[in-house]
Structures are given as structure tokens and as C-alpha cells.
Amino acid sequence: MNYMGTFWNDLLFAVIVMSIGVVIARILRIVIGRLVTGASTKLKVDPTKYNFLKNAVEFIIYVIALIVIFNSIPKLRAYGTALFAGAGVLAAIVGFASQSAFSNIVSGVFIVIFRPFSVGDRVQVGQLYTGDVEDITLRHTVIKDFENRRIVIPNxxxxxxxxxxxxxxxxxxxxxxxxxxxxxxxxxxxxSIMQEEALNHPFCQDNRTFEETAEGKPKVVVRMLGLTETAVRLRASIWATNPSDAFEMRCDLFKSIKARFDAEGISLAFPQRVVYLRESTTDKKS
Known part of the structure; x- marks a missing residue:
């Protein structure tokens, strides 16, 4: 009688634990499903591609429930130790293999939520990659560089x-x-030549405030930055509507300013060295 009571208690405990696991798994499945659907809508990708996330979470919850059941019932504890020892090795292998992919997916969701950049933005990633963001998926980001090549970077x-x-x-x-x-x-x-050439360029924009305009501050500011071993460094600060116009304007101004300098007799800096030749004593004796 005592044996049957223990059996029914253990069975009732197992049913309760599994029921709680099922409820938690369903709730998490719904929550994750909504998050993935929202992210997929913003990224314009098929959300069914990421259903494995919901299935993986549900599977983990069931495994935890089974561990609790086997660990709490003395008669099942010995079988559970051997069973989950083998399953733990398999889970470690699978987890290690999918770690990189899962990290990229989580990073993709963070990009959608915090929006450090969007499709169409011009970005520089680190010191190596610069271009326009062409596509963002839950795994990687595609950047089109200025040579029309696609750079695929994991999130x-x-x-x-x-x-x-x-x-x-x-x-x-x-x-x-x-x-x-x-x-x-x-x-x-x-x-003065640098300022004039910049003002004459069609891409040059006026970024002055109303107060700065009233004070008579120039639209293009040119300053002498300093002196080096071979040059007097001059810098013009010029505003443009977007980075593409700024790049084209810089190229045009280098050419036009060089032409004006040549016409006005202003020479650009170039490295110079003074070499002293010492007369040898052999030459003097001869």
C-alpha cells in the first residue's frame, strides 16, 4: 500500500512538473514568435526561417522538466544520471556548433531594436569597410562599397x-x-584662393546659424593648422549635403586649387634635404 502511495505521488509530481513545463514553453514560444515576427517584418525576411528558435527554446524547457523529474524521484535518479550524461555531451557538441550562428541572430535582433544603422545608410565599420548598407538580415549585414562590391559581415x-x-x-x-x-x-x-574655390563649387553648403551670418563669419573657414618640416599646413572646412557630394567636391577642389596655385605662383610643399659634401684629405694632398 505504501509502495502504491509512493508511486502515485511520484506520478502526480511528474505530471505537475511536465504541465508547468508545457505552460512555460508555450508562453515563451508565443513571446519569441512575436519578437521574431516583428524583427522579420522590419528586415523584410520570411519569419518561418527562424522557427527553429521557438522549437529550440521549447525543447530546452522540456529537457529541464525531465531533469527535475528524474532528479527528484529516487528510483529514476540512477537512470537519469546515465541518460543525461550522454545527452549532455551531445548538447555540448550541438551548442558549440551553433554558438556562432545563434550569436549572429541575436546581434541581428539587437541591430533592429537599437538601430545603429539602417538600409541605405553610409557607414564605416572599423577601419576596413566603408560603403552603403544594402541589406540587413538576422545573420549578416550586406554593405555595398564604392567599387560596387558586396561586403557580407556577420552581425x-x-x-x-x-x-x-x-x-x-x-x-x-x-x-x-x-x-x-x-x-x-x-x-x-x-x-584666400582656397576659400574662393570652395565658395564657387556648386556642392558647397552654407551651414552657418543666423547669429553667425549676422556676425559676418565666413561660409568657408580656412585656417593655418601648423608648420611641419617641409610645409605650412592649411585646412578649409567645407559643408556638403551628403558624403557623396563631399567626396566629389574634395576631388574637384584639389584640381581647381592646384590650377589656381600654379597660376598665382604659389608652390606646394615637397620634401627637401640639404646635403653637405666634405672634401677628403686625399684630394687635398694630391
Missing amino acids: AVINNETIINSSLSHEKICTFLEIGVSFDADVDKAM
Whole structure:
């Protein structure tokens, strides 16, 4: 009688634990399903591709429930130890193999939630990759560089890199145009030429505030940054509507400023070395 009572108690305990596991698994399945569906809608991908996430979570909950049951019932404890020891090795192998993929998926969800960049933004990832974001999936991000090549970067890698986003709030950008002139050049004239050429370029934008305009501050500011061993460094700060216009404007201005410098007799800096030749004593004796 006592044996039958223990059996029914153990059975009732197992049923309760499994029932709780089923309820928790269903709740988590619904929550994860909604999260994946929302992320997939923003990424414009098929959410059914990521149903394995819901299935994996549900499977883990059932495994935990079985561990609790086998560990709590003395007669099943010995069988459970051998069973879950073998299952633990298999789970470790599968977990290690899927760790990278799962990390990329979680990173993709974080990108959608926190939005460090979006499709169409111009970004620089670390020090190596620069281009326009063409596509974002739950596993990787596709960036089209300026040579029209596609760079596929795992999301986990992007989350660990510093991202420079030129389009996060607005695309207007201040580009620096630096030129070194020789020490004997007319610095004021060189600065004036740089300012004039920048103002004449169609991509040059006026980013001054109303107060700065009223105070008479220039639309393009040119400053002398300093002196090096061979050059007087000049820098013009020029605003453009977007990074593409800024790049094209820089290329055009280098050409036009070089032409103006040549016409005005302003020489660019170049490395110079003074070499002293010592007369040998042999030559003197001869």
C-alpha cells in the first residue's frame, strides 16, 4: 500500500512538473514568435526561417522538466544520471556548433531594436569597410562599397566594431580639405584662393546659424593648422549635403586649387634635404 502511495505521488509530481513545463514553453514560444515576427517584418525576411528558435527554446524547457523529474524521484535518479550524461555531451557538441550562428541572430535582433544603422545608410565599420548598407538580415549585414562590391559581415562582428554612420541623424557633413604650401609662399593669398574655390563649387553648403551670418563669419573657414618640416599646413572646412557630394567636391577642389596655385605662383610643399659634401684629405694632398 505504501509502495502504491509512493508511486502515485511520484506520478502526480511528474505530471505537475511536465504541465508547468508545457505552460512555460508555450508562453515563451508565443513571446519569441512575436519578437521574431516583428524583427522579420522590419528586415523584410520570411519569419518561418527562424522557427527553429521557438522549437529550440521549447525543447530546452522540456529537457529541464525531465531533469527535475528524474532528479527528484529516487528510483529514476540512477537512470537519469546515465541518460543525461550522454545527452549532455551531445548538447555540448550541438551548442558549440551553433554558438556562432545563434550569436549572429541575436546581434541581428539587437541591430533592429537599437538601430545603429539602417538600409541605405553610409557607414564605416572599423577601419576596413566603408560603403552603403544594402541589406540587413538576422545573420549578416550586406554593405555595398564604392567599387560596387558586396561586403557580407556577420552581425556579431559588426556589434563588436566601432561604426561611423554618416546618415544616422542627417547626411550633411563637414569635410576638411588640407593642403601644404611651401614656406616662401604667400600664406594669406593661398588661404584666400582656397576659400574662393570652395565658395564657387556648386556642392558647397552654407551651414552657418543666423547669429553667425549676422556676425559676418565666413561660409568657408580656412585656417593655418601648423608648420611641419617641409610645409605650412592649411585646412578649409567645407559643408556638403551628403558624403557623396563631399567626396566629389574634395576631388574637384584639389584640381581647381592646384590650377589656381600654379597660376598665382604659389608652390606646394615637397620634401627637401640639404646635403653637405666634405672634401677628403686625399684630394687635398694630391
